[in-house]
Every structure is written in structure tokens, then in C-alpha cells.
Amino acid sequence: MDLLKARYITHRFSRHVHDGYAIGVILSGVEEFDYRGARHRAGTGNLVLVNPEHVHTGHAGEPGGWAYRMLYPSIEVMADIAAEVTAGRGTPYFPEPVVSHPHATALLRGAHDAAEHGDGLASSTLARTAFGALLRHHADHRPADARPTKEDRAVRRAREILHERLVDPPTLEDLARAVQAKPFTLIRAFKAVTGLPPHAYLNTLRVRRARGLLDSGTPAAQVATDVGFTDQAHLTRHFKRIVGVPPGAYQRAGTYKTAL
Known part of the structure; x- marks a missing residue:
């Protein structure tokens, strides 16, 4: 933890x-x-x-x-x-x-x-x-989920695709085509379900994966490449917005763990 x-x-x-x-x-x-x-x-x-x-x-x-x-x-x-x-x-x-x-x-x-x-x-x-x-x-x-709609199913599949393709994500048009939805319809439904548009959700996933790699000792520059950011500066910008500290500080002393 x-x-x-x-x-x-x-x-x-x-x-x-x-x-x-x-x-x-x-x-x-x-x-x-x-x-x-x-x-x-x-x-x-x-x-x-x-x-x-x-x-x-x-x-x-x-x-x-x-x-x-x-x-x-x-x-x-x-x-x-x-x-x-x-x-x-x-x-x-x-x-x-x-x-x-x-x-x-x-x-x-x-x-x-x-x-x-x-x-x-x-x-x-x-x-x-x-x-x-x-x-x-x-x-x-936890409140019971309503019966999933066609849009809910499209969002679920879109999320799965983004999880699978952190490094080479599809364009919005390709993502919509893969889940059989119109691009603007997908944006609206995705934000309604997750609270985020697809590109912001993708960056959250990348930062989440980056934390795990940093915890394992992987250098920040390599982490940036491994999770799909264009360079270390790109990783640092998104990492700090979400985690609150730069990757280097996080890896050195910003966090610690305990077993549960």
C-alpha cells in the first residue's frame, strides 16, 4: 500500500x-x-x-x-x-x-x-x-449499477482498449470505430461514465503504470518510454498534476509502502 x-x-x-x-x-x-x-x-x-x-x-x-x-x-x-x-x-x-x-x-x-x-x-x-x-x-x-446501455458497453470496451494500448493508443476516430460509436457520442458517454474524456483517462492510466515502474526502481526516462509518454518532461508534467510530486522526488523519498 x-x-x-x-x-x-x-x-x-x-x-x-x-x-x-x-x-x-x-x-x-x-x-x-x-x-x-x-x-x-x-x-x-x-x-x-x-x-x-x-x-x-x-x-x-x-x-x-x-x-x-x-x-x-x-x-x-x-x-x-x-x-x-x-x-x-x-x-x-x-x-x-x-x-x-x-x-x-x-x-x-x-x-x-x-x-x-x-x-x-x-x-x-x-x-x-x-x-x-x-x-x-x-x-x-456500493450503489447498484443500472442495467448497462449500449453506450455503457461501448465505454467499457473503449477503456479496455486504452488499458491494452498505453504506448500506441488509437486516435479518437479509430477508438470510436472499434467500439461502434460516433466520436462525439463516445466522448460524451465516456465522460459521463468515468468523469474524464478518453485522452485524460489515458494519461491517468499512464501515470498509474508509471508509479509501479518507479516503485520497482526503473529510471524515470525509461518509465516515460515504457508508459507511452513522448519524453521525461511529458511524464513529469502529467505525473506532478496527478501525484503531486515529480517522478524523481516520488522515487527518492516522496512515498513509502507498508504491507497489508
Whole structure:
């Protein structure tokens, strides 16, 4: 599980999604973010709970910016914990993006501190305990999906194609042709389902893959080529917009991991 600690003043996160959960503790200041059609504010002591594959942004909500600690548990980890502590099945869902839970906040800060000091057992124990508390008090079952339409099926296939072709993506016209849709119809449907147009979704996928390669020690210049960016500067621009730090800083010291 990735963990991140950072302080931002002028940085603005572009619209992006995570394949797992994004759970943050606001240490100081105020973060504002757009999420599920509304603007939210999280201040000192608040917890931010973002569900998988939900588009969101992020920027300072006051001149001094904000500092936070983030944890990114996978869907599988959260579903496993939910099955233990709530007897629930399926993917947990947090209906409220900003909550107050002092006990969970203390546990998550402790998990971060333990991971920084290399104590994996303490970190994973504290993180799981915190996630269990959040699931018991703040989670619900994921809303049932409506019966898929023809456009939904086209978007699902288009997403699959973009996953398969990070390095040599099709043009919009070719993508639309492959899923038997008109280009403008596909753009509209894709954004309705994912919150992003196809090209922005592709860049999110590339950054997601880049994080994994950087974690494995691959040099940033090679990562840029491997995920389909034209050069390292192109990777850096998109990586910083989504992750919040440049690839080199991310690889050196920007994140650390704990096993769950």
C-alpha cells in the first residue's frame, strides 16, 4: 500500500482517479476538492475519503495551503476488512468525502509514523484497525449499477482498449470505430461514465503504470518510454498534476509502502 505525506500551497491537482481508495488525514490548513459534482473543504483533523475510480481534484482552500498524510489501500484490502468487521460483501463505499473520526485519525497518523521508521507490523496493524473503524462508522454498500446501455458497453470496451494500448493508443476516430460509436457520442458517454474524456483517462492510466515502474526502481526516462509518454518532461508534467510530486522526488523519498 502506498503512503504519501506532503504540504502544498500553490499546487493544483488535475482531475484524476485512483484504482483504489484515497484516504487522507489533514494535518494543517484546508484542502478544497471537487468530487461527485460538488466542492468540498477539509480542514485540520478531518479525514478525506475518496472512492475508487471517482474523479476528483485538489487545491489549497486558504492562502497557507494544506499538509496531509495519504494512504491508498486497494479495493481488495478494503473488501477483505469489510468482510471481517461488518460482514458485508462486495466493494465498500464511502458516501461522505469529508468526515471527523479522531480515533481513526490517530491510528492513521500512527501507521504513517511506523512505516517511516520501518516498522511494518505496527504500520499494517494500525492501518487495518483504522480502516475497520472507518468501514464500521462511515461506509455503505456500493450503489447498484443500472442495467448497462449500449453506450455503457461501448465505454467499457473503449477503456479496455486504452488499458491494452498505453504506448500506441488509437486516435479518437479509430477508438470510436472499434467500439461502434460516433466520436462525439463516445466522448460524451465516456465522460459521463468515468468523469474524464478518453485522452485524460489515458494519461491517468499512464501515470498509474508509471508509479509501479518507479516503485520497482526503473529510471524515470525509461518509465516515460515504457508508459507511452513522448519524453521525461511529458511524464513529469502529467505525473506532478496527478501525484503531486515529480517522478524523481516520488522515487527518492516522496512515498513509502507498508504491507497489508
